[in-house]
Amino acid sequence: MRFKMIKLVILVIASAAAVNSQCFYKDDASKKLNPDDRINMYKGQLHFTLDLFNTINKYVPDDNIFFSPFSVYHALLLGYFAAGHQTEQGLKQALKIADSLDKVNLLTAYKVDKRSRAMNNNSDSYEFTNANRMFVDNGLHVRQCLLDLLSGELEALNFQDQPDQARQYINSWVERVTKNNIKDLIPADGISHSTKLVLANAAYFKGVWASKFPAERTKKQVFYVSETRQTLVPFMRQKGIFHYMVNEDLGAQILELPYKGNDISMYILLPPYSMKEGVSNIINNLTPERLAAVVEEGYMGREVVVEIPKFTIERSLELKPILETLGVGDLFNVTSDFSTLTDDRGVVFDDAVHKAKIQVDEEGTVAAAATAIFGFRSSRPAEPSVFIANFPFVYVIYERPTNSILFMGVYRDPKK
Structure with missing residues (x-):
């Protein structure tokens, strides 16, 4: 991508x-x-x-x-x-x-x-x-x-x-x-x-992306904005070997999607579907030490089916x-x-x-920013190698050589 x-x-x-x-x-x-x-x-x-x-x-x-x-x-x-x-x-x-x-x-x-x-x-x-x-x-x-x-x-x-x-x-x-x-x-x-x-x-x-998403596999499916509201959005899908873990300290499933060269990756932190404040809890609990545990150690590459929204x-x-x-x-x-x-x-x-x-998108990500100063889902599949980000999540663009976060965000509502 x-x-x-x-x-x-x-x-x-x-x-x-x-x-x-x-x-x-x-x-x-x-x-x-x-x-x-x-x-x-x-x-x-x-x-x-x-x-x-x-x-x-x-x-x-x-x-x-x-x-x-x-x-x-x-x-x-x-x-x-x-x-x-x-x-x-x-x-x-x-x-x-x-x-x-x-x-x-x-x-x-x-x-x-x-x-x-x-x-x-x-x-x-x-x-x-x-x-x-x-x-x-x-x-x-x-x-x-x-x-x-x-x-x-x-x-x-x-x-x-x-x-x-x-x-x-x-x-x-x-x-x-x-x-x-x-x-x-x-x-x-x-x-x-x-x-x-x-x-x-x-x-x-x-x-x-080090592993691109095949465009022909992208299709619309439900994104759960909240317990009472849902909407259809295009989801990208692929199966491959990815770093994946469940982190109890952060209260999240975590998937790494590396970019070519492997110096920079997108990390998606997905809270339990049943937890209304899951995203805020992740952000509150995100410390330098816990981030280091995510990006430096603690999980092996495994075969994972990945489904994430295509969004701007x-x-x-x-x-x-x-x-x-x-x-x-x-x-x-x-x-x-x-x-x-x-x-x-x-x-x-x-x-x-x-x-x-x-x-x-399927090929990668286009991002721009400017500043001016003047465990998890209640009904998740039994198979842990499925990562479906179909409800609000945190994402981070991380530069490994300098331990720097270049971009970060929360995807809550496709309509906003």
Whole structure:
């Protein structure tokens, strides 16, 4: 199955504050690099991802969910590099950045990861492109040290005199990186004359199932939205050797559907049909340790009959209240501090939105996402090698080499 995905995160701001002679700390040059810093960055990212998923599910408990935590994390990470004092501390806590991981080492880990992704993108198996940008107003006095450290991420635009042109430029950048999957991310009123900063991340993934679903086997059958409502949707079907397990801690049957190359897989977590809150229970119980048990060990390949819906979902999320719940509300306060970026004062983010799209079919998956910041079934078959996802489930697109969740969602209702 082909899988495409794109993501983008944007924060719209207004100005900034004061800073030290060094870029991050007075003793920047004395910071010793730790070979575990990149691993620690991935660990923090995963903790943030699961917190974000849980929070989003509480805001939309009865709807489909699809988003890119990777996108949201990287947009906020740019904000962390630019922030100072209380804003920096709030972002550090929300992003689960370890106390031992200072900004110097985190930036180094970020750059190593960026280079590694650029070098290791296996075009024969899958394509994954990730891009970050700090779009700053050309009237903002950006500190030279940050210009040097983040030269590949910083780009000046004329927000003050040409706000709509700047908006169109950023939206075009998003479209280009996401190969036209995410359009018009920033709405017409998203950029104003007072905007000083937009933080953006865009990513694109295209993968092919390691074992494709034969198109001739796709047929309509019942999907149970709830105990009282059902609908007909096209289901894809195949029999093959897959990793399959029942995980009591998560309360789910779990199936891995790898993409060609085996670095990235979709995991489907299917709760008991009889449990009304099964999906929410999975999300509540999903910890880094339990996820590791799913992706690293505990189950053998076996012959499984797989039936999953063929679907397309496009979702927009108002991220501001969600981020405020996660503890980064200072981004949207007049007291926000971006003194690492600039000596100018008054930078405040107006809003944060995220847009994502996924298409799952016989060949693979097409997915796109954008963020802007301005045991089981009660009547399951006795044969355990049958996996039929015909009621609400959780799904995760997981990158094994970095232990990163690139996309995740909940499929609850085909009609929404």
